Amino acid sequence: MKDIALDLGVSLMTVSKALRNHSDISQQTRDRVLKRMRELNYQPDWIARSMVTRRTYLVGLVLPDLMHSFFAEVAKGVARKLTPLGYHAVILNTEEDGDTERRHVEILLTRKVDGLIIASAQRSGQVELFETLRRREVPYVLIDRVIHGVEANFVGTKDEDLGAMATGHLIDQGCKKVAHIRGPQNGTGTARLKGYRRALTKRGMTIRPNYIVSGQYGDNTGYEAMRKLLKTSPRPDGVFCYNDPVAAGAVKAVLEAGLRVPEDIAIIGAGNVHYSDLLRVPLSTIDQSSATIGETAAELLCECMEAKTPAEMKRIFIPSRLVVRDSSRRNGTS
Amino acid sequence: MKDIALDLGVSLMTVSKALRNHSDISQQTRDRVLKRMRELNYQPDWIARSMVTRRTYLVGLVLPDLMHSFFAEVAKGVARKLTPLGYHAVILNTEEDGDTERRHVEILLTRKVDGLIIASAQRSGQVELFETLRRREVPYVLIDRVIHGVEANFVGTKDEDLGAMATGHLIDQGCKKVAHIRGPQNGTGTARLKGYRRALTKRGMTIRPNYIVSGQYGDNTGYEAMRKLLKTSPRPDGVFCYNDPVAAGAVKAVLEAGLRVPEDIAIIGAGNVHYSDLLRVPLSTIDQSSATIGETAAELLCECMEAKTPAEMKRIFIPSRLVVRDSSRRNGTS
DNA sequence: TCCTAATACTTTATCGCTCAAGTTATCCGT
DNA sequence: ACGGATAACTTGAGCGATAAAGTATTAGGA
Incomplete structure (x- = not known):
């Protein structure tokens, strides 16, 4: 032209x-x-321009599950920070699959994105992907999920504390038999479980292995897992669920069994998804400021991309906050 | 290399x-x-490759709201079809703003995407953007929202029928005073309203203007709008809501007012979002097969992109289906 | 044996842009 | 009047690939 x-x-x-x-x-x-x-x-023509400048002003945003509105909110936060700086986010959905994730990252690399923000679906210990990134010197920021054994920029939640906070809250509400529906075998899932254990131990409660259940990751995880829990004896009177979608499913199972939430079983989730307030029983949860996570990650990534020398690694933890709604509110306490 | x-x-x-x-x-x-x-x-290096081949194998997916899981599901469907064909979707979120949308489309064009799939946030009658696309001969497919005055490929729902189906269902359930919380001033919102009117007329019911309310588009739309409706007299006994998020908010308002759903007020939404079943009152809705919409749009776009001569325009309507849950189930009827 | 034709490469030009290094003018001080 | 600085351009080279056309080399048929 x-x-x-x-x-x-x-x-x-x-x-x-x-x-x-x-x-x-x-x-x-x-x-x-x-x-x-x-x-x-x-x-x-940006494509021609990029070829010579070596800059695309594109950032890859790799997410495990867009249907989970936690990540949708993160994406929103990322875009909000990036756009005014002239960058744009390319969102790819890995559907919680490590291989898909690797493929998607490869795609983004051959498309020469300037940086990456990844909520990784790699199982802990699978560091190969991040080795590759380091070797190729692509700036990237991990979000939400720490990868064990990877030294990298990170923005997210202190998941162990989150787990302890949620579990502690249930105990505060008078629950004596607190169970946990755990999440995937990754940093987040494991840390939240650890927090759960820590809270129980701290209060001198015993940890019963059959109170820790897990399900396939999917829409029915919470529902299925809770049905399993309902069969254990003694039946738990409080359940900390890995996240809100799981908790919502758990609530459904409890009600279906003719029990009441929170009177018979108190339930808490995590993530504070936007519809939590509208659920069968308004859901107690831990708010992780998902949008802030996205914004912060975007900022951090920009720093890295703009830095001439590889900037030093940072781990930023966004404070999380207990949100008490009906699903765990007992005996008038708030 | x-x-x-x-x-x-x-x-x-x-x-x-x-x-x-x-x-x-x-x-x-x-x-x-x-x-x-x-x-x-x-x-x-794809960027170099694209420069000479004039093909990027990238498809722009322009969505108004990722937080609304209807669109997240559409995105999933799109990706599912595109990936095996070697294409990739670049998702951009316009946050329901026409200007943002135009900017995003420009970005995608300068990035030389091979095609576009757009759920447009343009107000009806704003055809400029699509004129541009036609002039530049970029293949594109509209989804979910018809733009009045634009001849283009389209994949979505027959919204007028959807509105009529939902409204008709409420009447079938014995509602005598059916209200409507309408959506945005675009093809979809208008068509659903039209369907609502049609259903009422067909059954010989009067259309009361104050039974048609609208709110700002946002998380509280449904809640606010319903509070307005609760003040009208006579109070409606059935409400067809533009979509599920709105309906969920409406349910909240009804319950908060000390009334029962569906006994006092029956409610139906549209879209069948994945958590509809887990809401305060499990929500009746019209399922639009969101994933299928995405898949079909992707297929159609591929046809257009692969065709040497501009393929002829198609409008594909994905059938929708009534899903009755508690929020509208009355007197034992299903 | 010679000529055609297929096979397996190589050469050259180009895609649309930017970088770095020229090239003119113009102006200014001495 | 002349060297040097500045402003406002212009000139080549090249980013990493591909398309199109050219060149050997071998095979085979008449």
Whole structure:
């Protein structure tokens, strides 16, 4: 399209410079160029531009599950920070699968994104992907899920504390037999379980292995797992669920069994998804400020991308906050 | 990186062809190239490739709201169809804003996506964006929302029928005073309202203007709108809500007012979001097969992108289906 | 044996842009 | 009047790939 812009009788380079507000162009020429450019509604070809500048201004955002609105909210936060800085997020969904994730990252790399934000679905210990990233010197930030054995920038929640906070809350509400529906075998799932254990131990309660159940990761996880729990004896009177979707499923199972929440069984989740308040029983949860996680990760990544020398690694923990709703509110306490 | 591949003593072109299974390369050479490529773990640079081929194998997916899991599900469907064909979806969120949408589309165009799938946030009558697309001959498919005055490929729901179906169902359940919380001023919102009107007219019921309320588009739309409705007299005994998030908010408002759903007020939404079953009152809804919408749109777009001559325009309507849950189930009828 | 044709490569040009290094003018001080 | 600085351009080279056309080399038929 630039050849067309040359009907102003100036060189291609002049046009190029004019478009980028380069210093050595006269105001007059710049205006002429801009005017003509609008007339032809020409748009510079980013792909060609990227090829020579080595910058795409694209950031890959790799998420395990868009249906889980926690991640949708993170994505929103990321976009909100990135857009004003001229970057754009390319969202890819791995559906919680490590291989898909690796493929998607490869795709983003061959597409030459400037950086990556990843909520990884790699099982803990699978560090290969991150080795690759380090070797290729691609700036990246992990979010939500720490990967054991990977030294990397991280933005997320202190999951062990989160687990302890949730479990502690149930105990505070008078629960004597607290169970846990655990999440996937990754940093987050494991840390929350650890927090659960810590809280029980701290209060001198015994940890019963059959109170810790897990299910396939999927829409019915919570429901299925809770049905299992309902069969254990003695039946638990409080359940800390890995996250809100799981907790919502758990509530359904409890009610279906003819029991009451929270009177018979108190339930708490994590993540504070936007519809938690509208569920069968409004759900107590731990708010993780998902949007803030996204924003912070975006900021951190920008720092890394803009830094000439590889910036030093940071781990940023966004404080989480207990949100008490009906599903765990007992005996008038708040 | 190809220069490195030249330590096999073959030309750059040979390597290029080998990587793309081009016909005139001997099996032996191809193997050597592939082997060496793996050793150096070289990845072709898509950005350079795209520059000359004019194909990026990227598809822009422009959505108004990722937090609404209807769209997240659509995205999933799109990705599922696209990935096996070698395409990838770039998801951008417009947050229901027409200007943001135009900017995002521009970005995708300068990034030279091969095609677009758009659930547009343009107000009806704002056809400028689509004019641009047509002029630049970018293949695109609209989903979910018809744009009045734009001749384009479309995949979605017959919204007027959907509205009529939902409203009709409420009437069937014995509601005498059916209200409607309407959606945005776009094709979808308008068509659903039209369907609501049609159903009422068909059954000889009067249409009361104050039974049609709208709110800002946002998380509280349903809640606020329902509070308004509760003040009207006579109070409605059935409400068809634009979509499930709105309906969920409406349910909350009803319960909060000390009334029962569905006994006092029956409620139905649309979209069948994945958590509808877990809500305060399990929500009746119209299932729109969101994933199928995504898949179909992806298929249609691929046809357009692969066609040499601009393929003829198609409008595909995915059948929708009434899902009756507690929020509208009265007097033992199902 | 010679000529055609397929096979397996190599060469050259180009995609749309930017970088770095020229090239003109113009202005200014001495 | 002349060297040097500045402003405002222009010129080549090249980013990493591919398409198209050209060149050997071998095979086979008449």
